[in-house]
């Protein structure tokens with residue numbers, strides 16, 4: 268390995284005594300390829316095996332905690348005992364890569380797809396036709412579902428869970444004034460809108476305590492800003508970060524499409540979002556940064572910026588399944604920056620996702636011969 272890339276392979280001890288063997292995280296990626304009943308498909312098996320090699324923290328894509336939250340054509344599930352075997356298989360596949368296996372736990376809320384769930388989306392506030400505003404009892408039941416998913420993840424052999432509080436899904440919908448107009452205990456003021464995400468964190472941590480697993484990692488992923496007058500601003504995000512730093516978490520993870528993206532409005536507008544969040548954390552928790560880090564130099568520059576403790580790879584990992592090993596072995600010149608549509612077998616990407624990729628999309632990896640513009644949110 269070239270000495271300049273050594274920082275990527277430094278271990279990091281988390282605050283619960285668990286050591287992650289390097290600074291490379293796999294960004295959570297929905298593969299659109301689980302079997303409809305949530306069991307592991309051959310395509311998923313192939314992806315998890317080929318893409319986890321030497322990754323320190325492998326975060327599996329959005330995994331459903333309640334059936335009515337499904338927001339992707341197919342998703343892994345952590346809903347009931349029936350899901351244990353499939354979860355256990357995923358944990359084994361990922362851990363063969365040598366790192367920690369973390370399950371991202373998710374509910375789509377307003378983004379759930381009625382044609383798949385057979386029911387209208389459950390939301391904090393029904394702001395349009397065809398939505399179901401959750402009762403207080405349903406809110407409590409959903410919080411408990413995140414706890415149950417955590418217990419299943421522990422029993423299945425995962426090393427941790429990541430609470431999906433990002434990308435406009437249910438936790439973010441509760442926190443944002445744009446999507447939460449409730450006037451009960453779950454809405455009406457910034458403090459009350461914050462209650463749902465924090466209650467999920469508390470319940471997840473309680474599940475870990477119940478199973479006496481202090482070594483189990485709990486992380487939280489958040490999106491920093493929303494467009495629109497009522498949408499989340501950096502001010503609210505920094506308040507969320509402050510509240511999360513008071514919880515027994517092991518890491519925070521920001522969802523970005525550009526590592527260097529600057530804040531639009533609110534506290535710190537014009538400064539890099541990641542820097543603002545890292546400054547707010549002030550060393551209390553490690554932070555995962557992400558967004559268009561395509562090669563070894565991008566990755567080490569991001570880490571050396573001092574704005575995060577881990578760097579996550581999404582598209583670059585899809586394109587280069589063995590990226591961590593190639594950098595480790597001094598073969599970073601073999602990394603590539605786009606998918607070649609004529610060599611589908613090279614990447615270990617399951618067929619449904621591959622078909623989406625080769626049509627092209629700003630949120631998907633660049634494809635040889637197609638114009639590409641990165642997503643900019």
Ligand SMILES: Cc1cc2nc3c(=O)[nH]c(=O)nc-3n(C[C@H](O)[C@H](O)[C@H](O)COP(=O)(O)O)c2cc1C
Nearest residue numbers: 294295296297328329523524558559580581582630
């Ligand atoms: C195919 C695909 C699936 C994704 N699925 C998830 C997901 O399940 N959960 C999540 O939080 N983010 C998801 N993301 C976002 C990524 O985790 C990551 O934040 C994003 O791709 C930006 O990082 P990158 O530039 O390294 O790709 C997905 C992205 C892609 C391309």
